[in-house]
Amino acid sequence: MASSMVCGFCSVGCSLDVNTKDGVAVSLTPTREYPVNLGMACPKGWEALTPLRAPDRATTPLLRTAKDQPLEAVDWPTALDAMVSRFKAVQATYGPEAVAFISTGQIASEEMALLGAVAKFGMGMVHGDGNTRQCMATAVVAYKESFGFDAPPYTYADLEESDVVVLWGANPCIAHPILWERILRNPHHPEIVVIDPRVTETAAAATQHYPLLPKSDLTLLYGLAHLLIAWGAVDKDFVNRSTEGFEGFAVHVEAFTPERVSAATGLPVDALELLADTIASGKRVSFWWTMGVNQSHEGVRVAQAIIDLALLTGNIGRPGTGANSITGQCNAMGSRLWSNTTNLLGGRAFTDPDARAEVAGILRIEDSRIPDRASWAYDQIVDGIREGTIKALWIVATNTAHSWIAKRDVAELFAKLDVLVVQDMYPTTETAQLADIVLPAAGWGEKEGTFVNSERRYGRIRRVVRAPGQALADFSIFKLVADAWGCGEMFEEWSSPEATFAILQRLSAGRPCDITGIDGYDHLDAAGGVQWPAVGVGELGRERRLFEDGRFLHPDGKARFVWEEPRAVAEPTSEDFPFVLLTGRGSSSQWHTQTRTSKSAILRTLYPEKPYVEISPADASALGVIPDEWVRVCSVRGEMEARAFVTPTVAPGQVFVPMHYAGTNLLTKASFDPSSRQPSYKSAAVAVRRLAERRRYS
Numbered sequence: 001m002a003s004s005m006v007c008g009f010c011s012v013g014c015s016l017d018v019n020t021k022d023g024v025a026v027s028l029t030p031t032r033e034y035p036v037n038l039g040m041a042c043p044k045g046w047e048a049l050t051p052l053r054a055p056d057r058a059t060t061p062l063l064r065t066a067k068d069q070p071l072e073a074v075d076w077p078t079a080l081d082a083m084v085s086r087f088k089a090v091q092a093t094y095g096p097e098a099v100a101f102i103s104t105g106q107i108a109s110e111e112m113a114l115l116g117a118v119a120k121f122g123m124g125m126v127h128g129d130g131n132t133r134q135c136m137a138t139a140v141v142a143y144k145e146s147f148g149f150d151a152p153p154y155t156y157a158d159l160e161e162s163d164v165v166v167l168w169g170a171n172p173c174i175a176h177p178i179l180w181e182r183i184l185r186n187p188h189h190p191e192i193v194v195i196d197p198r199v200t201e202t203a204a205a206a207t208q209h210y211p212l213l214p215k216s217d218l219t220l221l222y223g224l225a226h227l228l229i230a231w232g233a234v235d236k237d238f239v240n241r242s243t244e245g246f247e248g249f250a251v252h253v254e255a256f257t258p259e260r261v262s263a264a265t266g267l268p269v270d271a272l273e274l275l276a277d278t279i280a281s282g283k284r285v286s287f288w289w290t291m292g293v294n295q296s297h298e299g300v301r302v303a304q305a306i307i308d309l310a311l312l313t314g315n316i317g318r319p320g321t322g323a324n325s326i327t328g329q330c331n332a333m334g335s336r337l338w339s340n341t342t343n344l345l346g347g348r349a350f351t352d353p354d355a356r357a358e359v360a361g362i363l364r365i366e367d368s369r370i371p372d373r374a375s376w377a378y379d380q381i382v383d384g385i386r387e388g389t390i391k392a393l394w395i396v397a398t399n400t401a402h403s404w405i406a407k408r409d410v411a412e413l414f415a416k417l418d419v420l421v422v423q424d425m426y427p428t429t430e431t432a433q434l435a436d437i438v439l440p441a442a443g444w445g446e447k448e449g450t451f452v453n454s455e456r457r458y459g460r461i462r463r464v465v466r467a468p469g470q471a472l473a474d475f476s477i478f479k480l481v482a483d484a485w486g487c488g489e490m491f492e493e494w495s496s497p498e499a500t501f502a503i504l505q506r507l508s509a510g511r512p513c514d515i516t517g518i519d520g521y522d523h524l525d526a527a528g529g530v531q532w533p534a535v536g537v538g539e540l541g542r543e544r545r546l547f548e549d550g551r552f553l554h555p556d557g558k559a560r561f562v563w564e565e566p567r568a569v570a571e572p573t574s575e576d577f578p579f580v581l582l583t584g585r586g587s588s589s590q591w592h593t594q595t596r597t598s599k600s601a602i603l604r605t606l607y608p609e610k611p612y613v614e615i616s617p618a619d620a621s622a623l624g625v626i627p628d629e630w631v632r633v634c635s636v637r638g639e640m641e642a643r644a645f646v647t648p649t650v651a652p653g654q655v656f657v658p659m660h661y662a663g664t665n666l667l668t669k670a671s672f673d674p675s676s677r678q679p680s681y682k683s684a685a686v687a688v689r690r691l692a693e694r695r696r697y698s
């Protein structure tokens, strides 16, 4: 017997058929009929069941009775009582805002909505954020300001309908492999244009690659707009009918002459002209971006400059077009609507009294239960711990002690907390090891709910395996916490994931993300997932592209051109630290901090076990570094040992270290986009130094 469900790793949202025998999941195969993956899966998807069987699964709650004591196994009532009594003690002493939570894009929409509601409406917290801040907050802000709502406009079919596919700071060959397969299925033999400082796997396979200098994206985009406007390659009808602000934008980009842009980006003028001409000549041009844009000191403006290009050329709302952010985690898109962190449920604003009243009415709670302020972002919560205003933290399904930017003092900061609760599948993560209380959570495949993929498609996850020991679905844990806190009655109607999905539908009614037309979980199964908006859905499985009528989501129906002068990076290179550090995904077999992918012997054979640093042959030669020699990569904040991978895929003056290794974020610098507060992981100044005694990797 097979059960179909959406994969629990990345935001592509492939469907997998999990085969069970005698009630036990034994194998899986990608779903052939699902409109996303069409029978394909990447290595992570094929190995999705393996992390569930890992020997280090959390099987019982753990409690540290004092800071200097080890974690010890306890039962659920003891763990919940300790969590609630310690959180309440903190709130009694320091106020309700002194307890915060960090959520995740890895749990179901119903679970993240329940967590956000219990924490803020039931337990009185004000501050909560998610690890999604690290991957796509930039796209959220960009879309909201440009379109009027956080609304990625595309459907994956656009990848197959473009005649020009522009991949900006994106490496789908390994980061979103099934989307790369979709590009390869495009029957129009598109120009595949990659904008990236490195010769990534995708750049190597593209028809055009533009290796711009790191973080010169905004200048390049304005330079392209300058040329397109100068050549008259503007869709005037569309711009007049559907946008605001073009005149000001045109004045702004006048200063971005090809010569200025060439000097800033390192790209020759004729290359700029070829790129602009490729965009101008395309009939259906789609622009796709990921972390190379989002994780930047000015990522919001870069994303909006991509949107500006799509608007001025009229490449939006038609098949094969769009300004399209591909997000990262399996349910980052669900988090954008339902985590109740930055946004009030359903993409509303906490600061809007009408929105608070509406949500309170739907949930049948008092308005005063809903905070009237936006939550602090992740970095502000970390700063709050540093400054002593956050005294207790509840972390769900993320590994802050590994993944946070410039993480060197995270362990020290967490030691300052009166209480740290970590809810995770594994008690062995760097973060869980620092916890005072560990709550054992079920994983993907062990619980019910929905994920929303990058193209806004709701798809189901299911329980096909029993969670080990006393581990529980996150949904059940949140219900238990609410009961232990004494606010369980508020969430009686949230009795199951499917009942909660019905609440989310009511909360979505009349909004751009309306899903009132979905007829329960069975409808999602029958339709092959359903994209939002889904109002009165009759046509099962229909692709839903936004803005086909040229109307956007600002009150006047028009999209906005947005621009700003480019800014310098926070940490330029120097004599002591002469290289720009680039970070990113290492391979299609690795996922983030490798909490799960490291559990698979098959996946482990597909990526290098030890950290490595990509360095150009010219720089290696100048330093006397030979291939496979161990070197130290150092920033002013810390250092790591890494194997020298001497390769022409990085330009002189740049090095690349994959994000998956524990040492990488000892090097990164804590700088943030000022609008989205997303960390800028891809620009820090480092040095590469030889060890006192030469050692080679063997």
Ligand code: SF4
Pocket: 007, 008, 009, 010, 011, 012, 013, 014, 037, 040, 041, 042, 043, 044, 045, 046, 176, 177, 178
């Ligand atoms: Fe899972 Fe993403 Fe791989 Fe698809 S591409 S199988 S969703 S990890």
